[in-house]
Every structure is written in structure tokens, then in C-alpha cells.
Amino acid sequence: RAAGPIKTAAIYTVPVEQQWVSRIHKAATIAKDRGDIEYVFSEKVSNTDYERVMREYCEAGHQLIVGEAFAVEDAARAVAKDYPDRAFLIGSSFKPDAAANPNFAVFDNYIQDASYLTGIIAGALTKSGSIGLVGGYPIPEVNRLMNAFMAGVKESRADAKFQVAFIGSWFDPPKAKETALAQIDAGADLLYAERFGVSDAAKEKGILAVGNVIDTQADYPETVAASALWHFEPTLDAAIAAVKAGSFKADDYGQYSFMKAGGCSIAPYGTFDAKIPADVKAKVAEKEAAIKAGTFTVAIDDNEPKSS
Amino acid sequence: MVGNPMRLEPREQRSLAVILGYPLVALAVAAAFCAILVMFSGANPLSVFGLMVKGALGTQFAFLETLTRATPLIFTGLAAAVAFRAKLWNIGGEAQLYAGAVMTVVFGTGLLPLPWPVLIPVLMVAAMLGGAIMLSIPTFLKTRFGVDEVVTTLLINFIAILFVSMLLEGVLKDPMGLGWPQSKKVIADAQLGKLVQGKRLHFGFVIALLAALAIWVIDRRSALGYEMRAVGHNPKAAAFAGIPVNRVLAKTALLSGGLAGLAGYSEVAGLKGNLTLDLSPGFGYTGIVVAMLAMLHPLGVVAAAIFVAAVFVGADAMSRTAGVPSYIAHVMVAASLLCMVTAVMLTRYRLRWR
Amino acid sequence: MDAVEILFTASLWAAAIRIASPLIFATLGELICERAGVLNLGIEGIMTVGAFSGWLTVYMGGSLWLGILAAAVAGSAFGLLHALLVVPLGLSQHVTGIGITLLASSLSYYVYRLVFPEVTSPPKIEPFQPWNVPVLSDIPVIGEALFRQTPLTYLAFAAVLLVSWFLYRTPMGLAVRTVGENPSAVEAQGIDVTWVRIAAVMAGSALMGIGGSFLTLSAFNSFFFDMVNGRGWICIALVVFGSWRPGKALLGALLFGLFDAYQLRLQQLAGGYVPYQVFLMLPFVLSIIALIVMSRRAAYPRALMVPYRKGER
Amino acid sequence: MSRENAGEAEIVLRLAGITKRFGPLVANDNVSLTLRRGEIVGLLGENGAGKTTLMNILFGHYVADEGSIEVDGTPLPAGSPGAALAAGIGMVHQHFTLADNLTVLDNIILGTEPLLRLSSRRNAAKARVRELAEAFGLAVDPDATVSALSVGERQRVEILKALYREARVLILDEPTAVLTPQESTSLFETLKKFADRGLSIIFISHKLGEVLAACHRVAVLRGGKLVAERPVAGATRADLAELMVGRTIAPPKAEPQPAGPAILELSGIAARRGAQKLESLSLALHGGEVLGIAGVSGNGQSLLADLISGLVTPATGTMTLKGKVLASPSPRQMVAQGVARIPEDRHAEGLVGDMSVSENVVSEAYLTPAFSHHGFIDWKKAREFALKIIKDYDVKCPGPEARVRLLSGGNMQKLILGRVMANDPVIVLANQPTRGLDVGAVTYVHEQLLAARKRGAAVLLISEDLDELLSLSDKVAVIYRGQLSPVIRRADVTIADLGLRMAGQGFEHGGESHAA
């Protein structure tokens, strides 16, 4: 029912460089360039201000509100209730509630499939069998991927040991780097780079790293062996189509992040194409096919991972 | 060596023109500064001022949002004002706020199944106690060992937030929160009602106003207020006159920490419902600024808090309407703050050149 | 490896020194300001501005050393603002400092976003690389810990010597020390209190700027929001810990770096049974304990935070 | 240079038509003054007459609203201490301008070298400081930290600062207010040496005896105006006092009266605080009697005063007040028991400068039913009380709301007197009660102490001013290194004997006096 580009506003609690948000921002920018949406955003909005900003955008006439309601779930749903003719596509760990909020759909970065595959590669590439993981905070969005990654590692290296550390900040690359260096000291020869800074430590010490959410191999051609990528485009495009069709409802868009929906993928091997053994690549391809075919499911485990 | 060509002279009397004029000039200077910045982003700098006023006060929604954001600042501003009166340099409002919030969720999420007329006062006292204990530690270290409280309160802010993080991933974690580091919601009886149906402004604002009034009375009329001022101005003379300096500092800490703790209570019970790690975007620090802007006057704190909140809310809304990076809001807050404290000073002193 | 063995690894000490380096610069900067009687709570923002301007200069094609210079200049510009407000105008040092922190950091973010409106991953520069001091870097353990650092770390150590020399050996240093003890004594000797304080705050803030730039030019290679992450506040504590002396402040910074490097390693050992927050708290808790231990001997600059208005008693 | 021909020496300094206003107040009103080579001029005036202001203008701390200054015939730029120093003017301020945590040498060489030099020439400077100290008898260790020095030594450092810069005009603002008699004597010897070598000196003091002894000429300020200038020769104290105040002042006399019962008894007291200590000290204060404690400062007087003020609890020994033993005395308790306490330092301990007169007068009594109910203070009553004190004690101030900081020293002291005398105290503890006060104010304080004595109160007077001590006391004791001499009746005291005792003769450890 909407003619022309959909007025879309996104509200992020972190700057758009942050990995997670950068994927949403990228998808939105693409949709904007395509002419599907008009796109504005506010970044680094504190949770205290989140509801106000949502309402300001609604008042300003935006039809599609994209955001993340992780710590402001109730408030976000309350806003949706007050603006029943707008579409809300909100990052959330909870499920949609069609009865209460028919216009409130949720998504999340369910890219455990890809993480699992990178784990398989990591397990094959580690020599010491000791792998370091550095995260910001142990929240479900982080834990889920770490756990899938660790499960993948076990697939190819059953005796692997993990060192898990959280630095208590999203934005302290020097600290993430120091933490990674400490893990290398303790024997890690492969790092799972949830934060910026980890790959730098790996590069400096000449060991390997596995990326997460975004692809940074171009910056670390000798270091980043594989990455699990999140693609927000399927999620956003589905929402745009629904809004255009006037059929937007309280769906769970989380499925659009799954591998079979094209919401995640393992990054091209690039510089590591030759370095990863063929049998490993074959195994990854096989699992990938199984995941896409629905014959294999990667478990979703949101619990805080522990060192072993 | 060149001499300093500028002198300040106290004004004997202050005309209304001076009292109103300087702050207005200050605001204009801050707005002009931000207009220049806005120009670089390609937006129309002249629209800035109007958009800001509209964003902060222009609609009922905007005005109520401003008051909502001012509420915690009144508490933390009062906390700083009370402490600074006694020259207890409490920079730890942030930690005390979180301590109050922790107490609120410890007792308010079902542990005490009391009806609201009982539960709310109990939670307020608990929150005050939390904040008070938080400030009592550095105060004790100051009076007992002479450890500088600026530094300890500052450091405790970090410890407190990490401690809260630990609680939120441990005992206080909401089992229904799907793993997110957040507490359970406080029960309905613990929640503060909204002042306006469907808006965010809550009864915490009224409590804040009452608190300001109470502090004003304490400051002006009570023996404790007198003691705190005397200790702040000259602890040696106070001790000589028989005022128990350390005990007064301890009481000051209880009061100041308690007020900051109330900020935590009011944010949880009035606004957020539960405790998360980002409950406060620096309310503790901003409270210091609010207090100084108010020249430590309890009623002035209310005005200063609303002013600071209005600048932020207005500038933030302006950034969206004008399409400039939202960081301009904090720039505007900082610029108007610095201009405003200068203006307030100039209403009391005259600049003389020679 | 157990908790004790870690203490004897060269990499622990190397990390401690790395972590300490930005703190050394900024602590020295705060120390100079406080020695002149001015508390500079703007430190957190000034470090941010230093981190940003230094990095931006290099990103725009400047050399790394030009980046350092830019960080110093930007830092001292905000120092000048702070000084103008608190010295001749005598405004509250707390408020102005917090205001400066807010202004400097939000202005950095604003400019960053103006310059990089459309980035999805942070732009990078080529940062300082470790420079192995010939011969010395080959000494076992010590060589690896001390002499395989980036040039900025060596500069940090040199800065300690320079600041000590400045404070204790030069006439201007004497004026700075005196102005923080008793401004009337400075005025009575024919030196203008205002200028000495302004100069000291500018110089100190330049060092803070350099400290910030360490984060983007040496410790890392891109600029992040909030990346200073409380380091400035820690420096305020380190100044007190160091009893306002450069040598002891260096010791404090190294100790803090050691705590931090050590807790990072302990975190790996504890195997997730102890909450990670406990380790993150460790440096702060130990700082407070150290302050209690040191408290008896601390000799404050007597005129710290006391505004000086000529002709007023 | 001798007194007689000083009048013909060339003019070194000329102040012409100096006027300085602080708001409505005219602190200096068209003051003109000249100073010749080798001359010592005494500048006299009541508290607040404008002496310090005039000197601050001369030295460049303040800028005069009108008038000009010439040194050796060259105009001196206004408002620049640097220029004043360069022109050869040195100033020893009323409140010392030393940095306590730095060394003597640091304090002296500050500002004497170009600021941007890479290294300071400390060794040469140290040698020269030693040389100067030797030449003028100003012994002090250049490497000592100022905080470790006695008041007299600090004074020497201040003078050395001026000499190091080769000052030719030296201003001393109340240099003897805090000095012991011995230190004052040695200061005057030094000043004489200066004058003989051609330095010119302006000397400000409220102690008229000193002025008569040390100066060639006096200039008198009253209400900011220069009201008299005359040679000292032939003048008496009474003459000078009358010039200052504009009326004759009769020193109060103590009427003989019988001593009452003992009110406060200390027995076997030992206490310690920092470097100060008291050892097995016993004394009794009787009603209707003034007991004077003499002694070189730093021998335990302040500790004794703090003990009776309730600030210090004795380690051993007992304090018995009105027959009851005090277990752990506190200031509040002492006040409640009727002890009136006049502190040594009115600025630091006596009053809260930034609070109003009303607030200050109730600082000891704000919790009593007279001023408060249920933890709230009745400010109306406090104000009435303040007004009463202002009236009864003739305190010159704008009103009960005025900040105490704005009062002159004499008026501060009157305010304290009013506060502590309000409830007919049984004991009056007066610790250096007239330090820095002008003659009029000194007389007033003395009258009040004697009035208390007459009412039957016991007065403990601690003073370094032997004239004051001997004119007021009924009995005298000397304190030395924490020990108290036997109490002697005033009639049996000789000045010489007192001096010897103050130097330690007759005490257990004997030997030299130590002015710590």
C-alpha cells in the first residue's frame, strides 16, 4: 500500500562501526541505494533515551523502525502499541507476541551455522589444540556464536582446549588485544576474534584468527583464516516487502539469519584457500549442504561459554 | 614577565539585567558554537536554535521527556550539592546510584510481597541505604586514613559497575531474560506510577522535588545543615567550637549517598522496571555539574537539572530533525555548561581590564 | 603454568609496560597540572581528543610523529580552555574538568562522524612497530620485556626523566611547584601566577594528548568511540598514588600495568570459575589499597583546587 | 648612618597622592610619603587603617586608583610585583609568602632567574645565601624545608629573599606579631645593620615600644588618611597611641581582690601531639585570679590550651573541674561546663570566615535550647544574639549577615569575646588574645579579661608578650619543654628571673631554650 520508498529509521545503541550494527547499517544503505527506503539513523543512543528516540521517529512519520530492544524490551513494545500503523523490526532475544503487538517483529543474529563451520576449520588448523576466545560481554548474541564455534572445533579436534575471556567493554580494542596476547602466552595458537583488536594480536604473534560477523581478511591476509558472516539483507528485504505489501506482522525474522535463508555464510577462503587442507574444505562443504538441506541443525546454546 | 591584564571584582549589587542577561548570552554563545559545527555537516545552522527549543519544550511530549531526564539529575545533583557543601568531594554518584538500584531490585522483585504503600517507602529506604554505604567507605577512608576521596570515589565507580555486572550475570540474573545480563522486573507494587497517562514522566519526579525541598530545609534550618556548612568552610574552627567533624562528615556521606541511591531507585521503579548495566548514562557525573551550576543551592539544583536535561533532549532531537550526527547533543550540553558556569560567575564578579 | 610462574614470564612484563605507557604520559600530564594547583578532570576527554587527532593526522597522510605532535597540540588546546576557565576566571575545577571531558570527547566523535559518515568498519592506519634496541633486546627476559617496545614507550620513559628534570632542576619547574603550594609566594617573587598556571596546564594537557594517541598510534591502529575507557580517571588516582612525584608516578603506572597484565593472564588460568569481573576489578581494588598504604606520606600541593584571585584573601 | 643625619640623605622612595577604594570604602585616601636612604620609618595605624593596603600598592599587588610612585626618581609601573622587585623593593608580608613544602633555597631563588633557562644555578645561589646569612646574622639552613622552620626562621627567609635580590627598600608588615621577644630583639639588630648599610625600611607594627626603639620617624594612618608624620625622638607611647586612635587610651588596671576557690585542677597530666608534649603537669586555677603562662612558643602552650579547650585528652593524669573529674573531655563538654575559650589563631580556629556573624556567634551553642528545637536552629534568636554582641562589644561590622572574613582582626576578636563570655563563664582560657591587634583593641580585650576576673572567673592567660602578662596576671608560671615551673606571685617576679626560666633554668632537663 505504500507508494515510493519506505521512510525507515534505525536506532542503534552503539556506533555504526560496531560489527553487529554495521551489518544492519550496510543492508539498510543498500536498500536505500536501491530506492526501496529512505533511511535515517541515530547511533549510540543510550537505553535511557531509547524510547524517546523511537517515539520521536514515529512522530516524524517513519513507517519502518529498525532497532535493538535488548535492554528496553517493554518500552519498545509499548511504543509499538501506541503506533499500530507503523512496522517495527527490532532485534530481540524474545519472541514476537502477535496478540499484544501485531506490528512488532523480532530478529537476531542467528549465525551459529556459519560459526560452526568456521569452528571446523579452526579445529583443523590449530596445532597446539588451544584456542583463545575474547568477547565483550557474555550476552546471548555472543555466547551463541562462541558455543557453535566451539562445537565446530570439537568436530575436527575433539581434545581442543578453550580459553574464554570477556573484557567488559564493546569498545576497547587495546584491551581486547592485550587479552588475546595473554591467551597466546598461555598457549593459544588460534584466536576467535569477537572484538576488534584480537586479530591484531594474532597478526603480531604470527598465529591465526577466525573472524565473526564481518570479514576482515583483507586487513589481515595472513591471519584471518575464516570468518562467519552475518547478512542482514534477507531480514530487511523481507520486512520491506511485507511493509510494501501491507502484510507486515509480528513475525520472527530470526530465521532470515539462518544459513538456509542466506542470512549467514562462511566468508570466501581467499588467501587461505590453499592453506586449508582439502579434506577439511570437503567436510565444511558437506556440513554446509546438510545445514541448507535441513538434515543437520546446529544447536543454539545461549549459555556463557567457559574455559576448559 | 607580562602581567595578567584581567581582574575580577565582586559586584556589590546585581541588577536583574545582569542576572538574566549573562545566562542568555551564554546560551547564545553555546548555540552559535554549535551552529558553526552544524554548518560543517551541511545542515542549516540558523535552524538549530529553533529546533532545539522545539525538541526540548515544544510539545507536551518533549517537555515531559525533558522532565523525565531531569529526574535522576535532580537526585544526583542534590547528592553532589550536599556533599560539596561539607567539602566532601563525592565524585562517586554513579556508584551510589547503582547501589540504590541494586537494593531496589534485591528487595523489589518479589522478596518482600508488601502492598505498595509499605513497599515503596521500604524500597526507598533500602536504596538510600545502598547509596549511603557506598559513600561511607571512601568517607571512612578519608577520616581514618586521610585517603583523598576524589580518587577513591572515582575508582569505586568502576568497581561498582563491575560488581553490578557480576550480580547481573550471577545471582540477580533474570531467569526469563534469555541470558541477558539484566535483573528481574520489580513487582507492580514496587513501581512508581506515571504522572501523565501514556507518558514516561513518573512519580520519581515528584519525589525528587520533595527531596530538594527537604534538603533546602535541612540546609537552611537544621543543626545538621549548619554543621555541614561549618565543617565545609573551616573544619578546624568547627572542631574547636565542638562540632564533631568526623561524625558530621559521616552523616553527610549518608545523606549524599542516600540521595544518589534514590536516583537509582527512581530510575528502576519509575522508568526501566529492572536493572541493566546501562541504567545510567553518566548521571552521577552530570549531577556534579548540575550541583555546581546551581551553586550548591538545593532548589537551584532542580532548575539546573531541568536546564541540563532540556539542552540534551533538545539538542538530541535537533540532531535528528536537522540530520546531523547525534554527537552534537553532547557537544551542545558541554558547550552550554561551560558557558553557563562562566555566566553565573560573571553575575557575581565584574571583569576589569587595565 | 601457575599463578606464580606467570610472574617470571617476559611477556607479562612486556605487556605491563605496554599497558602502562599511555598511563605514564597522561599521569605525568595530570601531575604537572596538579603540581601547579589545578585539578584537571578533563583528562579523559583530552586523551580522547589526543587519540583522535593523532590518528586522523596519520590517516590523512601525516607521519606518525606528526600525529603525536597533533595530539599534543590538540591536547594543549583543550588544556588552554580548561586553564582559561579555572585560572583567571576561577571557575570550579570539578565542573570545568567534567565539562571539558564531555566537550572534548563528544567533539572528537562529532568530527569523526563528519569525516567518516559512511563507514561500516573502522578505518586503519599503519601504527608504530616495536623497535628492538640493538644488543639490549637480546638480554633474556629483560630484553624482551623492556627493549622490544614501540618508540612511544621509550618516549614515555624519557618523559619521566624530562618532567623530573623540568620540575626539580629548572626555574620554570620551581615556579610550577611553588604555584601549587602557595601562589602568593610566586606573586611575591614577581612572577605572574596566572601565566604559570596556564602554561603548566597546557603542557600537562599536551602530555595527556600524547598519552591518548598511544592508544591509536601504538597500542592499536584505529579510532574507537569510548576507547579511552576510564584510563584518564585511573591516571588521577596514579598521581595521588605517586605522591605527586614523577618517579613514583612511573612506579604506580607500571604497577597498574602489571596488575592488569597479570589479571588478564589469571583470567585464563581460573578457567571461568571465578567471574571475569573479579579480575577486571583487581587493578582498581589494589589501587585503593595502595592509596591507603601510601596515605600517611602523601604531601598534597597545598593550593590544589584553590583558585587564586589576585588581591583577594 | 646615624639618626641625626638621616633627614638629609637623598630620597629613595616617593609615594604621591595614593588613593585606593574597595567599593565604597576608601582604604587609602590621598596618602603621600617619602623615604630617605638609610631611614627606618614606622607606619602606624589601627586595624584596618590602610597600612597593608598602602604597602600592597607599593609592591604592586594592588593598583592604586590615583597617585604615583617613584623609586630613585623613576616612576614605578603600577600593579607589577616584578617591577617593584626590579626597582629594589623587597617586602615581608603580614602573612608569610613561603611555600611550606619547598626548601629555603627554592623559596629564595624563585623568580631570580629567567624562567626558561634549562637548568637553575643552585650551587652558586646556595653559596650566596650562606654569605648573606653570615653577613647579616640571619642563620638558616638553605636546604631545610620551610615547614620544619620556626616562625622566626621563616621570617629570616623572607628577609633573605629581599636581600638576595639586593633590595634597597625593605617593607616589613607586622614582622614581630608572631615573634618571640628574643626573636624580635635579634630582628631589630638586623634592621639596624641594614640601615647602617644604606637600606631604607618601612616597618609596620602595633607594638609601640618596638616602634620607638627601632624607627627614626613615624607616619600614622587613620581611616586611610595620613594624619601625622613625626620623628620618633622625644615621643612616648602615649603620644603615638593618641596619634593613631585620636584619643588618649588608659591601660586598664587590675584591682587587688582575694582569690576564690580552685575551679579547675590539673594533676600529673601527660600528653603528646606531634613535636609538642606535656609532662607531669599540675596546676590549679582559682576564681577571681589571672594565672599567666610565660614561655617561648613551641614549649607546649598550644597543647595546654587544647587540653583545656577539650580538643586533647590527656594520656595520664586527671582534670578536675568544679570538683568533678573529667573522663574524656570534649569541646562541647568544656563549653557546657562554663569554660570560655579564646583560641590562639582567630582565623584558623576561632571563626568560620565564610559564614555570617550570626552563624559564628552560635557555633558553640547552636544545640542548646536557647537556639534550637528538635534539631532545627532558630535563626531569629541567633540574629538577636549577634546584634546584642555587636552592640555590647562594639563590633564594627555591616550587620549580623556580614561574612566574618570581612571583619578586621580586632573586631573578630571582639566577636569571639562576645561569643564565649555570653554565659558568665567560670573559666576563661585566653591564648595569645591580642596578637596583631591595635592598641585600642588590645586595651579592650584586656578590660574584658579583667572584668571576667572581677566577676569571679578564673583566667588562664597564655602570652608571649611579657608586658601583657605582667600587667594582667596575679600569678605567673613558666612553661618549658612541656614542664611547668612553680607558680609565682606577680609581686615576686622579676623580668630577669622570668627570662632565665623561659630559657630553661631551674627545669629538670635545663639547658638551652628551643624555639621549635
Ligand SMILES: Nc1ncnc2c1ncn2[C@@H]1O[C@H](COP(=O)(O)OP(=O)(O)OP(=O)(O)O)[C@@H](O)[C@H]1O
Ligand atoms: N582585598 C580587599 N578587598 C576589599 N577591601 C579591602 C581589601 N583589602 C583591604 N580592604 C579594606 O581596606 C581597609 C584597610 O585594610 P588594611 O589591610 O590596609 O589594614 P591594615 O591597616 O593593614 O590593618 P591591620 O593593622 O589589621 O593589618 C580595610 O578596612 C578593608 O576594609
Ligand SMILES: Nc1ncnc2c1ncn2[C@@H]1O[C@H](COP(=O)(O)OP(=O)(O)OP(=O)(O)O)[C@@H](O)[C@H]1O
Ligand atoms: N577579601 C576581602 N574583602 C574585603 N575586605 C577584606 C578582604 N580581605 C581582607 N579584608 C580587610 O582587610 C583588613 C585587614 O585584613 P587582615 O586579615 O590583615 O586583618 P587584620 O586586621 O590584620 O587581622 P589580623 O591581625 O588578625 O591578621 C580587614 O579589615 C579586612 O576587613
Ligand SMILES: [Mg+2]
Ligand atoms: Mg595589615
Ligand SMILES: [Mg+2]
Ligand atoms: Mg593585622
